[in-house]
Amino acid sequence: MRRVSIEDIARHAEVSHSTVSRALRGNKRISLAVRTQILQIATELGYTPNAIAQSLRQRQTNTIGLVVTDVADPFWGEVVKGVEAVSMRNQKALFLSASQYDPSRQLAVIEVFHQRWVDGIIVGDSQLGDAQIVRLARIKVPTVFLNSQADHAYPGFHAVGIDNYAGGVLAAQHLWALGHRHLAYLGSTKRPASNQMRSLGFAATLRGYGLPANALITHHSPSLEDDLRIGYELARAIDYTQTTALFCYNDSIALGALTYCRSVGIDVPAQLSIVGFDDVAMAQFSMPALTTIAQPKVALGETAMQLLLAVLAGQPTIDTILTPTLVVRQSSAPAPKGTAQ
Amino acid sequence: MRRVSIEDIARHAEVSHSTVSRALRGNKRISLAVRTQILQIATELGYTPNAIAQSLRQRQTNTIGLVVTDVADPFWGEVVKGVEAVSMRNQKALFLSASQYDPSRQLAVIEVFHQRWVDGIIVGDSQLGDAQIVRLARIKVPTVFLNSQADHAYPGFHAVGIDNYAGGVLAAQHLWALGHRHLAYLGSTKRPASNQMRSLGFAATLRGYGLPANALITHHSPSLEDDLRIGYELARAIDYTQTTALFCYNDSIALGALTYCRSVGIDVPAQLSIVGFDDVAMAQFSMPALTTIAQPKVALGETAMQLLLAVLAGQPTIDTILTPTLVVRQSSAPAPKGTAQ
DNA sequence: CATAACCGTGCACACGTGTGCGCAATCAAC
DNA sequence: GTTGATTGCGCACACGTGTGCACGGTTATG
Numbered sequence: 001m002r003r004v005s006i007e008d009i010a011r012h013a014e015v016s017h018s019t020v021s022r023a024l025r026g027n028k029r030i031s032l033a034v035r036t037q038i039l040q041i042a043t044e045l046g047y048t049p050n051a052i053a054q055s056l057r058q059r060q061t062n063t064i065g066l067v068v069t070d071v072a073d074p075f076w077g078e079v080v081k082g083v084e085a086v087s088m089r090n091q092k093a094l095f096l097s098a099s100q101y102d103p104s105r106q107l108a109v110i111e112v113f114h115q116r117w118v119d120g121i122i123v124g125d126s127q128l129g130d131a132q133i134v135r136l137a138r139i140k141v142p143t144v145f146l147n148s149q150a151d152h153a154y155p156g157f158h159a160v161g162i163d164n165y166a167g168g169v170l171a172a173q174h175l176w177a178l179g180h181r182h183l184a185y186l187g188s189t190k191r192p193a194s195n196q197m198r199s200l201g202f203a204a205t206l207r208g209y210g211l212p213a214n215a216l217i218t219h220h221s222p223s224l225e226d227d228l229r230i231g232y233e234l235a236r237a238i239d240y241t242q243t244t245a246l247f248c249y250n251d252s253i254a255l256g257a258l259t260y261c262r263s264v265g266i267d268v269p270a271q272l273s274i275v276g277f278d279d280v281a282m283a284q285f286s287m288p289a290l291t292t293i294a295q296p297k298v299a300l301g302e303t304a305m306q307l308l309l310a311v312l313a314g315q316p317t318i319d320t321i322l323t324p325t326l327v328v329r330q331s332s333a334p335a336p337k338g339t340a341q
Numbered sequence: 342m343r344r345v346s347i348e349d350i351a352r353h354a355e356v357s358h359s360t361v362s363r364a365l366r367g368n369k370r371i372s373l374a375v376r377t378q379i380l381q382i383a384t385e386l387g388y389t390p391n392a393i394a395q396s397l398r399q400r401q402t403n404t405i406g407l408v409v410t411d412v413a414d415p416f417w418g419e420v421v422k423g424v425e426a427v428s429m430r431n432q433k434a435l436f437l438s439a440s441q442y443d444p445s446r447q448l449a450v451i452e453v454f455h456q457r458w459v460d461g462i463i464v465g466d467s468q469l470g471d472a473q474i475v476r477l478a479r480i481k482v483p484t485v486f487l488n489s490q491a492d493h494a495y496p497g498f499h500a501v502g503i504d505n506y507a508g509g510v511l512a513a514q515h516l517w518a519l520g521h522r523h524l525a526y527l528g529s530t531k532r533p534a535s536n537q538m539r540s541l542g543f544a545a546t547l548r549g550y551g552l553p554a555n556a557l558i559t560h561h562s563p564s565l566e567d568d569l570r571i572g573y574e575l576a577r578a579i580d581y582t583q584t585t586a587l588f589c590y591n592d593s594i595a596l597g598a599l600t601y602c603r604s605v606g607i608d609v610p611a612q613l614s615i616v617g618f619d620d621v622a623m624a625q626f627s628m629p630a631l632t633t634i635a636q637p638k639v640a641l642g643e644t645a646m647q648l649l650l651a652v653l654a655g656q657p658t659i660d661t662i663l664t665p666t667l668v669v670r671q672s673s674a675p676a677p678k679g680t681a682q
Numbered sequence: 683c684a685t686a687a688c689c690g691t692g693c694a695c696a697c698g699t700g701t702g703c704g705c706a707a708t709c710a711a712c
Numbered sequence: 713g714t715t716g717a718t719t720g721c722g723c724a725c726a727c728g729t730g731t732g733c734a735c736g737g738t739t740a741t742g
């Protein structure tokens with residue numbers, strides 16, 4: 001039942017375990033004859049190095065902890081995919097945990113990671129409060145925040161994200177250019193900071209164009225429900241005799257809104273334009289295909305992991321803010337005649 | 342820079358590290374006075390147990406390895422969510438890795454898990470060949486296969502899955518009852534076994550009803566592309582002067598097919614019925630909402646993890662095959678007049 | 683008061699690896 | 713042939729934790 005260790009190999013080869021260890025690691029002070037013999041015995045016995053013992057000895061686990069809010073969210077699914085790919089490629093094992101948008105669980109997960117001596121941590125959608133950040137700062141694990149919902153400016157903390165404000169600006173420019181003068185923003189309270197930035201960029205840009213304050217309404221869902229359902233519900237609260245365009249926190253909410261519109265016969269985009277955020281896979285396959293502010297999701301995950309690796313390697317790094325791009329599809333069109341002021 | 346260990350606590354409390362260890366673990370042979378003092382010093386110093394050292398000592402890591410084909414796939418996202426939830430609740434850390442449908446990578450990941458001494462492994466969508474299974478059997482790690490693409494009947498191997506054949510039967514019954522007499526199956530070659538079972542259940546049932554062989558055509562995508570795109574492409578290859586119903590390997594393919602149909606003006610469900618598989622979140626929000634064979638995805642993940650925990654606890658277990666259910670929505674309807682024989 | 687039972691703690695080892703240091707053997711140089 | 717360098721390997725310890733055993737001290741018992 002016991003697994004084969006270097007001690008077992010040593011016994012067979014009639015050398016000490018030190019010699020076996022050195023031979024396996026390619027130390028050049030071991031003679032070729034002995035080394036090849038050891039390697040052969042190792043494969044014969046089916047030896048597998050014990051990563052736990054190695055970790056203890058080397059005080060390093062080659063392990064990364066990733067905590068996200070929800071793995072089943074299509075956005076995070078892609079991000080995790082990017083993180084995993086780079087992690088795998090660099091021989092780091094990946095711990096995954098989900099926080100379900102609960103900051104205390106987020107911290108709890110991080111503590112578990114700490115106990116397991118992960119080399120580094122990536123936190124998605126961080127909603128940690130100041131007190132929690134202080135606790136996190138005490139355990140000095142290199143940490144990368146990915147699309148953080150709060151500013152964590154501490155030494156040893158790094159960040160990768162997209163410019164949410166710029167995304168809001170893009171949406172506003174696009175819809176304004178199409179002639180929309182009564183608009184709505186459908187937000188998400190589960191992600192306070194990014195929600196606010198997208199909303200702000202959107203609203204500020206429109207105001208800059210001269211849009212009166214009462215011509216822009218914003219609805220933020222209070223619930224933790226599924227985004228698709230939230231979008232459906234928020235869309236039903238809108239007065240469509242005025243509003244001709246919706247900008248949604250993300251694609252799931254937009255797709256939910258789109259479903260509501262079709263179910264009550266609102267013609268998208270002839271009567272109503274809808275713009276989403278993220279550019280999830282489904283966005284190009286809805287009917288009509290969704291105009292959206294695209295985030296490079298997989299790249300976001302890859303970048304976060306690469307940044308973390310650089311930190312671990314002691315290289316100088318800089319935080320990265322990626323820029324979102326506007327992807328125009330069929331869900332947005334010129335405002336219907338007679339609605340512009 | 343060194344982290345605080347029980348040795349450090351021992352020094353402060355002027356006892357031996359054995360006493361500290363016992364106090365922390367609640368051993369009743371330590372006097373109350375000493376124990377409380379030790380606990381206080383522990384929190385003062387900010388002690389965190391070293392899970393690596395514990396693992397080495399106890400020959401058990403409280404760690405589970407999960408390997409899936411693609412985290413970004415909406416189906417697997419939900420499954421991972423279920424696995425993670427149960428894992429977390431039982432204080433097991435979860436290693437995640439993706440195989441990208443490559444059996445050799447699947448095995449490679451398992452070997453890494455083995456090196457890290459995971460207590461158990463869950464393999465999603467296993468496509469391991471016989472040789473790989475033999476290798477896997479040599480390393481005696483309790484393993485649960487989740488919706489396996491092959492029969493792995495070995496001692497120490499367990500399985501959780503759904504009855505794909507029954508799913509195919511359900512789809513056939515539903516579409517036949519609606520009067521469809523020319524049908525097509527849009528499959529996926531990335532998942533050979535489940536694809537075959539769904540196709541077989543579908544075809545056998547229809548033949549049982551007396552459907553002539555040439556009235557059912559099957560298309561299997563040869564590529565590794567995104568399912569949504571595969572569905573779109575496969576749907577364009579169909580002759581719609583005959584075919585009035587599509588049964589698709591999964592919802593993503595069905596949604597892709599649906600998108601193609603709308604883009605060329607085929608009315609779903611008036612002209613064409615579409616049935617998917619899985620019941621992903623998006624299925625109820627497409628237009629029309631997708632009729633589909635539902636899998637309990639989160640429950641599947643939870644069940645797999647619970648089965649694994651039972652195995653680890655030495656309890657007797659039995660493999661579980663869950664039964665899919667038909668969810669009728671708006672994408673399926675009676676066959677258009679004049680098409681039935 | 684002597685002996686036994688019991689309670690609280692420390693010693694020492696183990697888990698599996700990696701590595702600094704030393705030691706023996708071989709070889710080269712003068 | 714003595715000295716010095718070089719090569720190849722083992723000894724012993726460390727990483728942090730848990731636990732069997734022994735041992736000293738206190739209390740109960742006769």
